[in-house]
Amino acid sequence: MPATDTVHIHLSDDRNYEIRIGSGLLNEPASWQGLPKAAAAVIVSNETVAPLYAERLRERLLAVYKRVDLVVLPDGEQHKGWESLNRICDHLLGEALDRKTVLFALGGGVIGDMTGFAAAIYMRGVPFVQVPTTLLAQVDSSVGGKTAINHPLGKNMLGAFYQPERVIADLDTLDTLPDRELRAGLAEVIKYGPIADAAFLCWIEDNLDALLSRDKAVLGYAVRRSCEIKADVVGQDEKEQGLRAILNFGHTIGHAIESGLGYGEWLHGEAVACGMVLAADLSQRMGLMPADFVERLQTLIERAGLPVKPPRLGADRYLQLMRVDKKAEAGAIRFVLIEALGQAGLHSVPDALIVETLAAHGAA
Numbered sequence: 368m369p370a371t372d373t374v375h376i377h378l379s380d381d382r383n384y385e386i387r388i389g390s391g392l393l394n395e396p397a398s399w400q401g402l403p404k405a406a407a408a409v410i411v412s413n414e415t416v417a418p419l420y421a422e423r424l425r426e427r428l429l430a431v432y433k434r435v436d437l438v439v440l441p442d443g444e445q446h447k448g449w450e451s452l453n454r455i456c457d458h459l460l461g462e463a464l465d466r467k468t469v470l471f472a473l474g475g476g477v478i479g480d481m482t483g484f485a486a487a488i489y490m491r492g493v494p495f496v497q498v499p500t501t502l503l504a505q506v507d508s509s510v511g512g513k514t515a516i517n518h519p520l521g522k523n524m525l526g527a528f529y530q531p532e533r534v535i536a537d538l539d540t541l542d543t544l545p546d547r548e549l550r551a552g553l554a555e556v557i558k559y560g561p562i563a564d565a566a567f568l569c570w571i572e573d574n575l576d577a578l579l580s581r582d583k584a585v586l587g588y589a590v591r592r593s594c595e596i597k598a599d600v601v602g603q604d605e606k607e608q609g610l611r612a613i614l615n616f617g618h619t620i621g622h623a624i625e626s627g628l629g630y631g632e633w634l635h636g637e638a639v640a641c642g643m644v645l646a647a648d649l650s651q652r653m654g655l656m657p658a659d660f661v662e663r664l665q666t667l668i669e670r671a672g673l674p675v676k677p678p679r680l681g682a683d684r685y686l687q688l689m690r691v692d693k694k695a696e697a698g699a700i701r702f703v704l705i706e707a708l709g710q711a712g713l714h715s716v717p718d719a720l721i722v723e724t725l726a727a728h729g730a731a
């Protein structure tokens with residue numbers, strides 16, 4: 368049996384679940400035992416991931432379920448919308464699959480978010496399991512139950528909070544991940560340092576080269592520590608009434624970049640990386656953090672091969688895009704700012720200061 372790290376996420380009403388992390392977990396029969404009983408399972412994946420891992424997963428699931436279907440969606444952030452969601456629902460309804468059917472999201476965050484949303488709405492809710500195959504999905508999107516699709520006017524604007532039954536993060540699936548996607552995943556790993564764990568930020572700085580060269584033990588620790596931090600935050604504030612917003616550090620500008628450019632041109636992790644640099648700068652301009660913090664974070668993000676210079680969409684366009692951010696209230700844009708290393712909070716920022724910051728970074 369492969370070495371497995373298990374992180375527990377504690378939620379109200381006995382909805383706790385496990386995040387299992389390790390090499391070879393896809394092949395491990397125990398990964399798929401003890402899930403809700405059902406006649407059928409459906410693997411949802413995409414054109415890139417399905418040929419790599421779907422057959423292996425299907426074989427394992429056939430030991431548990433009489434029937435295992437596969438729905439293969441087109442690949443890409445631009446396909447995280449109604450059409451793909453309908454494809455999943457069309458299959459479930461077309462095959463008359465019952466409300467016990469278990470969905471398995473096999474892929475990155477795009478597949479995970481859409482499969483979770485389909486699970487939330489099909490017959491008002493069927494169980495689902497996250498099988499994340501990107502670094503980003505293993506450290507972030509598979510955990511915590513945010514499910515969604517994009518709308519042309521805003522990122523993740525249609526969705527539900529709906530928790531998976533279990534998360535199975537097989538580190539071996541990262542072997543086939545393109546370098547650009549690995550770096551994008553590192554953006555969300557880096558995020559956890561400034562918002563929640565100063566020591567983890569130092570660890571990332573010290574281990575960045577090993578992460579980039581895909582040292583399995585180092586990657587495993589990054590996944591585990593990230594999941595621990597996220598599980599702790601989500602356990603305290605599942606539906607983002609307050610604390611959970613810290614996980615959105617870098618996302619106010621990040622999401623504006625993604626939707627402003629049309630989904631898919633910048634990867635989510637790339638947009639978040641750049642958004643974190645600007646949010647760090649805003650933290651300084653608001654008098655919360657010293658200038659050397661901004662330099663430190665920017666240096667790390669650059670070392671990770673991630674972008675730090677935002678696209679020049681113009682200040683008005685950025686403001687327009689950010690006013691539909693889910694954290695905005697009564698038209699006021701709110702940012703997650705760093706208050707001390709390892710501590711963050713939600714702050715209203717005057718438009719003039721946002722414009723000044725955008726201009727300083729060549730975005731306006």
Ligand SMILES: NC(=O)c1ccc[n+]([C@@H]2O[C@H](COP(=O)([O-])OP(=O)(O)OC[C@H]3O[C@@H](n4cnc5c(N)ncnc54)[C@H](O)[C@@H]3O)[C@@H](O)[C@H]2O)c1
Pocket residue numbers: 413415416419442443444447474475476477478480500501502503504507508509510511512513514523540541542543544545548551552635636
């Ligand atoms: N729900 C959440 O809490 C949460 C958190 C962070 C991000 N997200 C969402 O996640 C999405 C980004 O996720 P992502 O970065 O995983 O992108 P992604 O799902 O688009 O996957 C990235 C690319 O890698 C490919 N891929 C996946 N696994 C692979 C593997 N093992 N080998 C080779 N190729 C592989 C995919 O086909 C895709 O081309 C965004 O939509 C973002 O909004 C959600």
Ligand SMILES: O=C(O)C(=O)C[C@@H](O)[C@H](O)[C@H](O)COP(=O)(O)O
Pocket residue numbers: 507511513522523555607611612614615618693
């Ligand atoms: O889990 C969360 O909460 C997060 O904010 C994690 C983010 O990395 C993620 O991109 C999330 O989907 C953004 O949430 P949204 O509510 O701003 O759409």
Ligand SMILES: [Zn+2]
Pocket residue numbers: 507555618635639
């Ligand atoms: Zn994110």
